[in-house]
Amino acid sequence: MAFWTNKKKTGNRRRSKAWMTQEARSRLARRRRAWRLALLWVGLPLLLAGLVWGGLTAWRVLFLENDFFRIETIEVTTDGSLRRELILEYAEVAEGMNLFEVSLRGIRENLMGVPVISAVQAGRQLPDTLVIEITERVAVAGLSRAGGGMSLAVAHDGHVLGPSSVRASLPVIAGVRDAGLRPGDVVKDPMLAKALEVLRVCNLAELRPDVSVVAIAVDDDEFLELTLQTGERVLMSCGDVEKKLRHLGMMRQVARRRGLNLTTYDMTVERNYVGVTETEGTRAAQP
Numbered sequence: 001m002a003f004w005t006n007k008k009k010t011g012n013r014r015r016s017k018a019w020m021t022q023e024a025r026s027r028l029a030r031r032r033r034a035w036r037l038a039l040l041w042v043g044l045p046l047l048l049a050g051l052v053w054g055g056l057t058a059w060r061v062l063f064l065e066n067d068f069f070r071i072e073t074i075e076v077t078t079d080g081s082l083r084r085e086l087i088l089e090y091a092e093v094a095e096g097m098n099l100f101e102v103s104l105r106g107i108r109e110n111l112m113g114v115p116v117i118s119a120v121q122a123g124r125q126l127p128d129t130l131v132i133e134i135t136e137r138v139a140v141a142g143l144s145r146a147g148g149g150m151s152l153a154v155a156h157d158g159h160v161l162g163p164s165s166v167r168a169s170l171p172v173i174a175g176v177r178d179a180g181l182r183p184g185d186v187v188k189d190p191m192l193a194k195a196l197e198v199l200r201v202c203n204l205a206e207l208r209p210d211v212s213v214v215a216i217a218v219d220d221d222e223f224l225e226l227t228l229q230t231g232e233r234v235l236m237s238c239g240d241v242e243k244k245l246r247h248l249g250m251m252r253q254v255a256r257r258r259g260l261n262l263t264t265y266d267m268t269v270e271r272n273y274v275g276v277t278e279t280e281g282t283r284a285a286q287p
Helices: 002-064 084-091 104-112 190-202 241-258
Strands: 073-078 117-125 129-136 139-143 152-155 172-174 213-217 223-228 233-237 262-267 274-277
Touching (some): 073 084, 084 129, 104 117, 104 129, 233 241, 241 262
Parallel strands (some): 073 129, 139 172, 172 213
Antiparallel strands (some): 139 152
């Protein structure tokens, strides 16, 4: 009986020892997994930081500090009259700078801040050439100010241009409601867009000889008042501008053939356009 009891105790101790050994192994495995996870969380960012640092260092040494990429030539092209030295000054670039240290985005942003510039392309030609291409805004009219004079101009897209863009030959737009306009602003008065459309149509080759506008008043909400180069006034509603201007050209041709001295053309009523002579408001029917 004692022999059986001792044997049973020995078996229990063996099983307990085996269980404890298995538990210890499990704890050890868990610790190893925790260490691996900790190393992963700590080591991976360090590895990535090292790669980034190494890449930046290589970029600096191979490109930013390499005299092989020093700018020797800056090619500047423009479709307008801006001088090369002004363009480089606005862009804040010069020969001798590093080609890769110069920000192409910065060049574009600097130049797009100039009111007369409407589009910019900037690029690199390895190993030592910077290319800048510019599209300029062209003044299509002067803006008359309330106090007299014409110190601002406007482009076809409504952008205000400075005094350097003003020319005596430009037609004048008067009565714009926007206050405090400065170069670089965009005119918000909706009547200006109608006036600019009039000037665009009048510049068409087939209309230019008969419909040459020197001034447009936009101070009325319903119609424009045009002054032609030959002195006639044209009152025009804002719809179908091109159709009206083509009809105006035909009316002027008919008036010349009939020997009529028309001073005013009233095109405010749709499909009932009339010309008025100087003598007591005599009306000439539309052609």
